[in-house]
Amino acid sequence: MRILSLATMVLASGWVWADTPDTSPATPDAVTAGRSQTSVQMDSPADPDRFGNLPRLVWDDAGRVVTAPARWDSSDWLKAGGAVLAIGTALALDRSTEQEMAKHRTASADRFAKAVQNLGGTPSVLIAGGTWLAGVAFKDPEIRATGVDTMATMGIAQLLLAIPLKEITGRSRPSADKGTHDFHPFGGGQSFPSGHTTQAFALASVLAEHADTPWVSGLSYGLAGLVGVARIEQRQHFLSDVVAGGLIGTFVGKTVVRYNQSRRSDAGSKLAMSFTPMIQPGGYGVSLALKF
Incomplete structure (x- = not known):
């Protein structure tokens, strides 16, 4: 500048x-x-990350996510097809994955899973909020933008996609012992997709996009993947629930960051x-x- x-x-x-x-x-x-x-x-x-502009920013981000397919080219549709194929494959492997996990379930693995799964819960929200506050305190626009994008991504991924899909599909959790194909739309089932995994991958994708460094991306997505494994180990989700949650979190995170970065660039110019x-x-x- x-x-x-x-x-x-x-x-x-x-x-x-x-x-x-x-x-x-x-x-x-x-x-x-x-x-x-x-x-x-x-x-x-205009400063998109200014506190007073955040509601408008999130609203615009949500619109960008919802209308994303209208802007997809052939490569994007190919990726979407790959995502559907991945979920379908995971559905076919749900039962065998659950059985294998049950064979290797131990007390130490259970303790580890209970600790790791929290990364997809309240701690991830605290990380997002803390990042934003750190950016404000140290007057670092990049850190502040990372916190803003993380909070926006988590909110959109959960409220706009994950929670509605849970209600629509009504899939029973593994702990209910009703099998891998027990779907009752609007019947109260909360298994598909995994909310913890959605949130973990939302955080990971935003960090990876902002850092743009291989080791940060690997660590972020690796920890998010462990959250998904932990949810399967805890019999809260099937493999396909976790795969779907990971795809949702990653899609929303990448969409939000790239859109907001372009807005920040425009504002700065x-x-x-x-x-x-x-x-x-x-x-x-x-x-x-x-x-x-």
């Missing part, structure tokens, strides 16, 4: 305009006037202009600042 400052101060003569120099002695009032400067902001770039009337003994003028 470049700052072009055009300062035009007229005392005896000047660039913009000048009054005839006053040769009379400066009065106290004139000296006081010379010290006071009034700054008027004519136009400033807008022309901002401010001017400061300046009055001093013997003349007056204006200071003009342009930021683009």
